[in-house]
Amino acid sequence: MFIECLKSKIAYATVTETELFYEGSITIDEDLLDEAGIIPGEKVEVLNINNGNRFTTYAIAGKRASGQVCLNGPAARMGIVGDQVIVLSYAILSPEEAKEFKARIVRLQDGNKIKN
Numbered sequence: 001m002f003i004e005c006l007k008s009k010i011a012y013a014t015v016t017e018t019e020l021f022y023e024g025s026i027t028i029d030e031d032l033l034d035e036a037g038i039i040p041g042e043k044v045e046v047l048n049i050n051n052g053n054r055f056t057t058y059a060i061a062g063k064r065a066s067g068q069v070c071l072n073g074p075a076a077r078m079g080i081v082g083d084q085v086i087v088l089s090y091a092i093l094s095p096e097e098a099k100e101f102k103a104r105i106v107r108l109q110d111g112n113k114i115k116n
Helices: 030-036 073-078 095-100
Strands: 003-014 017-019 025-029 043-048 054-062 069-072 084-093 104-109
Touching (some): 017 073, 025 030, 025 073, 030 104, 054 069, 069 073, 084 095
Parallel strands (some): 003 104, 017 069
Antiparallel strands (some): 003 084, 025 069, 043 084
């Protein structure tokens, strides 16, 4: 038996842009993806703190050190610039692995800078 566990979290990211006429996804500053251990193309769940929307999409790498967090395609209808979101990714682990596994949590501050 395997269980799905939190692998990575980017907390309190601020949406910097939306791009409705795009195929879909969320674009995130590549530095933030690296820090969280999320790879481009990976399935992510996005939770919008401002309006309660939750949706699943995939991550696209944005420009490094830009602070970019862009909701693309249909996801652009799920939030507006200035909303705060939490981005989650998961891993499938055995119960034994899950007991030892530690999720990577990245907390952000103004400008989508990593909080120390």
